[in-house]
Amino acid sequence: MAEDHVNAIKELGDQLQTASNSLQVQEIRNTWLGRKGLITGRLKGVAGLPVDQRRDAGQRWNGVRIEAESMIDEALARLQYQEETRQLEQERLDMSIPGVSPGLGMLHPLTRVRRLVEDVFLRMGFTLRYGPEVESEWYNFEALNIPMNHPARDMQDSFFVDIPGMVLRTHTSPVQIRGMKAAAGRLPVKIIAHGRVYRRDDDPTHTPMFHQMEALVVDRGISLADLKGTLLAMTQDLLGEDVETRFRPSYFPFTEPSMEVDVTCAVCGGSGCRVCKGTGWVEILGSGMVHPVVLRNGGYDPDHVSGFAFGLGIERLAMRIFELDDLRLLYQNDLEYLSRFGRYTGRPIL
Template sequence: MEQGGTLEAIQQTIRQAATLDELKEIRNQWVGRKGRITEQMKELSRLAPDLRRERGAELNAWRESVLAALTRREEELVDLEERRALVHERLDLTIPGRRPEVGLLHPLTRVRRRIEDVFLRLGFSLAYGPQVESEWYNFEALNIPPDHPARDMQDSFFVDVPGLVLRTHTSPVQIRSMQRHQGKLPVKIIAPGLTYRRDDDATHVPMFQQVEGLVVDEGISLADLTGTLTVMAQELFGDGVDTRFRSSYFPFTEPSVEMDVTCAVCRGAGCRVCKETGWVEILGSGVVHPVVLENGGYDPSIVTGFAFGMGIERIAMRIFGLDDLRLLYQNDVRYLDTFQSGEGDGPGDFKSSLA
């Protein structure tokens, strides 16, 4: 070819084409509609017949070899690109799968549900009340007058609206439940819920959970109280647990008693958690004060009752053998997970009974 080099040169250009686009350009340049070989074939008619035949055969041979080289290189390039894509998008089937994180109930939720479960089986029903409570329900109705020292003891959070307080205990639900029963008997409720006090140290947090209990009926006595709470302690801590009741004072019960259970950590032998006594206090309780029954709409000359209140955190501390309650509220999943795996500080069988 006049300006094109040899057939060998064209074939080399084709073999060196790096992309399909480059190849397309070469094709157009030589064998396309205006390609150099094509153009020369158009010139053939102007040649003398002998020369035309010879030249025509030559051009045809060139055209065939160029087309064949183009097809070969095209196949190679398609193959190359497929392999490049495979490497790029390759799936490594040997990589271990990512295990999905399974959510768990918070230890305090599990303890609360366990307590609820025990009382529901004893025939109690669940009751609830507002967390922003009137001072009347939170204090006066429970026999705690404005100048009563218990109000100082409890160090409440007050709301900007006069007469309202963040409830300092779940005891207002006692009054609300009696009112809701409108004199019907028996009243037999537990009231789990959040409560608020201005406390913040290793064993107190400003927001904590209580479970209140109230039974009102004819002929209810202190013996019903100790019987019910002992059953609860056995269900919660296991058959081996011992209970004892110590005389105490609360404005809304008379007489008032606190219940101790044998220490879960040392089983009564004495240790740091129980201050070497072998016992830990878990709740306050008593026979419902006549003033409280009246405020709930019941006649204390006809009915009697018992009530109790326990801190879920405190019970969880006993169960899990914790000495810093605040860890439970930091929501560090790594710490909370130890309650599930049995790596916590507490005795394993207590924990596994709550799993």
């Protein structure tokens, strides 16, 4: 009985010797000194001993408790020190390990195409102008000579908003009126505008939101020759010196005369293929001489000045450049898909 406490200390010492980490020492502490621990049990048992033995046994086991605590604390400190040292060694900065580089972003394919066209016109002295995407019906339709019975004014073709008289702009052409008004009669007016436009279309080649680029020139004596010259400069700049352009008569309410512009098909070089439906030509934009009503609505007198305007779809151009057959993929924020376009920096070829 008297040797119990000696054996206890010896056994505890053996257990602490074999412990290999601080967690095991915590478990040992629990086994011996926890609420249901061996030494705790012995101390509680003192109360049940005959009166003459209590004092002696109480002192003995209390001494065991104090010694056990100091042995455990010492083992714990030793193992914690070893663990910390080991961890510090592992964490030492290794300059030879290759770093983790953050993925580099890139411009969206549509932004690249837009900037390319923008660049051509800024070099020709045009100024960039912006207009609101929620536009008044007056700027979007009336001012541009679009009559009430025009299909674009139908609920089926345009997005109208809850505010009466307002619409999500169906084209960038309202910026022509805003640009002329801002110029307040000064000459020349030479602006380009681009941005989002909205129509109720949704199929592989049409999305409800797409991007347009618009140009307007107003000055004294502007003629069709100026329009053709500017467009030729643009197409040659964008598509190469060899490209040929073709003008076809067309109709737009805000230009008179109006023309659609084709360029030689890049796939077949003009001999005719599936892409150009055998014609050798691909349509790229709509253009014309600014309608007198539009000039007047912009604050200019059609008897003294004239102008030309044209607009192209950025998406349509991008589809040609990148040979896409489903435009909608460009809007799904799928980084893996978009990264296929790579960091394209060269000139596009239609």
